Amino acid sequence: MVSVSSPDAPEPTPRRRIRKRRIASLGILVAALGTIGTLYAGLAPSGSAASNSDPSIARGRQLFLQGCASCHGLNAQGGVRAPSLIGVGAAAVDFRVGTGRMPLQQHGPEAPRKRPVYNNAQIQLLAGYVASLGAGPAIPTNLNYQSADVAFGGSLFRTNCAQCHNFAGSGGALTYGKYAPSLSEATPKQIYEAMITGPENMPVFGDKEITPAQKLAIISYIRTIKTEPNPGGAGLGRVGPVTETAVAWLVGIGALVIVTMWIGSRA
């Protein structure tokens, strides 16, 4: 501590200085404890605070404690094995649990899509509970994608999505065992939720990067190419020339070699 003393002011005696300092320290301590206590009371999640506001949130919490808390913690604060869910929002819960990715089957580079464990009502309760913990993206409703511009959606899709999900949304590999899943089973709501929450390795596409109308256009394009037939015959998985290679060698030249042997045998 450096005290700057002016030559005019009388020097305080050492005893008074010590007493003054003790009072100041005590004041700071009381103020700090008070602030922390208030902040704790205000910010820390407490069971009683949530349960007395809305019965559905209490039921959601009950489901959470049974099925999720072992990894995500009793108050969804996260732990060694799972991240905190405070502030992830209802959309993230609806996407993860609704596509069966949560509860997690096993730890790995990517959670695969599987049959959901919870029914829709239970998912809504869980989502409601997690949403009550902190503000986050809500579950989108009224996705009127049918009237969106398909062709514009296609351009946006190719610019923003195709480099991972492939040109027809068939999925593709990412680094170290991670992958961008196929979009063939994703519902419009799930595609929208994925864009606003960025699950797994997907980036978040906020409303300032891709507006809600543009999101609907993308969904419209994905739905259109998913439902449109393959005009040229079997689609061969829509993964590009690799399956065409297999067909050319196994079916094409295979059939022709058999034909050759057949013609060769009737000399």
Place this chain on the structure above:
Amino acid sequence: MSDHPTTTSESSPQELVPLSEGSPPERATRTTLRYVDDRLGSANFLKRSMDKVFPDHWSFMLGEIALYSFVILLLSGVYLSLFFHASQRVVVYDGSYQPLRGVSMTDAYASTLHLSFDVRGGLLMRQIHHWAALLFVTSIVVHMFRVFFTGAFRKPRTINWHIGVGLMVLAILEGFAGYSLPDDLLSGTGLRIAYSVAESIPVVGTYVVYFLFGGDYPGQDIISRLFIIHVLLVPGILLALISAHMMILWHQKHTDFPGPGKTEHNVIGTKFYPGFFLKTNGFLFMVFGVCAALAAFAQINPVWLYGPYDAGQVSAGSQPDWYILFLEGSLRMMPNWETHLWHHTISWNILIPGVVIPGIMFTLMAVYPAIESWVEKDKGFHNLLDRPRDKPVRTGLGVMSLTFYMVLVIAGANDILASTFHWSLQATTWVLRVLIIVLPPIAFKITKRICLGLQHHDAALLHHGVETGIIRRLPSGAYIEVEEPLAPQKAETLAAQIGYDHDGHPPALAGSTNGHAAADGGISRPVGALAKTRSKLESFWDEPREDIPDPHVPDDAEHH
């Protein structure tokens, strides 16, 4: 073999006989010849051609698949060229494919969409063209397998082998130019890679791509230039080389496998007309049929899904057609090495996998006949083929090269493999990097071992006959299995294939006195490094064929 006209090329020319005489095929030949001769007076030439004898083995018809897919390519290509616009002018699509309406694209892409959706039969033709293209390159490769593994490339057919290698390289180029034309997202990605590969060549690279693309990528000129390359330049050279290939084949006559009555100086088989002519025409329609069936039932190159090319976009899982996949694989496998020298970058990461490796591969392929004849000191003519097992080193080297190639192809699809089988992409790449070094020698060893095993099996068959499964007890108390000798014709064929000469002497053993060394009056010691290498290679190539017994030496009955 007995109920159809089997002829040797040495058969005496037919005299003028009444039209009504002889078997139906003979009558057919005679009628046709008379008709043409009465009008053109060219019967002698035609007669010689029609009597040309083709051997009957099925594998000799594989090259025809390539020939007929080329015919299909020419025909369907003409139809496509009536509707395709080779232009990079930007237009706004307003055709019938809804998900692209209103999108800006080049005229090349728009006209491909128009061709696919609004031209009658357009999509079918496009798919026939593309499947035929895949089959064209595929059948060239399969045909080359046959030629390589049976030694049909040896003197006097080395020039035809070189033409064949040239045809294959041109077919690959032609295919690449062709699928780059629609200017869709996938083909543009491929062109971007080709641009970078050419650019990686030191000193001249940047100039070459600037001239070729008419400026920085993508430029304005590449589609129209590729179009002329694809529809005129390369097909013209292909056509000329195919003609040369077939004229040489016609002139030199076809090779055949060894067998009873077959020598280095005759051909046994079916006459060109009518037998072979009918067969080969039937084959033409079969190839047509397979292409049409594939085109009708299996979608290929769905350009409408890829979208128009945009330098800012790329799709996951962007792969080339299969014949470029090995280049894609070598690029994907290559570590990211670069050298910076005096403000210049040498991109080893592109130069080696994109230019050096394919250069080495195609060069080795072209010079292999010369290498083999040099090592074996073989300057002779060969009209009889080898069975793959009888040349273990050649077969081993072939399988070794194919293994190397296959690892490259698989690496080209590393992301599809990784996402299909849930492997780590990095681990896949690293495993393939190891395999490309480890697998080829293993493949060589295994193949050579299998070949030697098959040789031993043949010798045992010839020498001891077929095991009957009947166990007999000898008066002495010993048990033996009764062996039945091969049928005479089978035995004769097998003996010829193994290499017994007509007097029944076994094939010459390398290093033994009846080898080439004896002709010089003894085994000479090689002098000089090159000669020593050659001598070492030769002993490696012609490892003594053990266990091939001389049938004239009485067998020791109790050797079991």
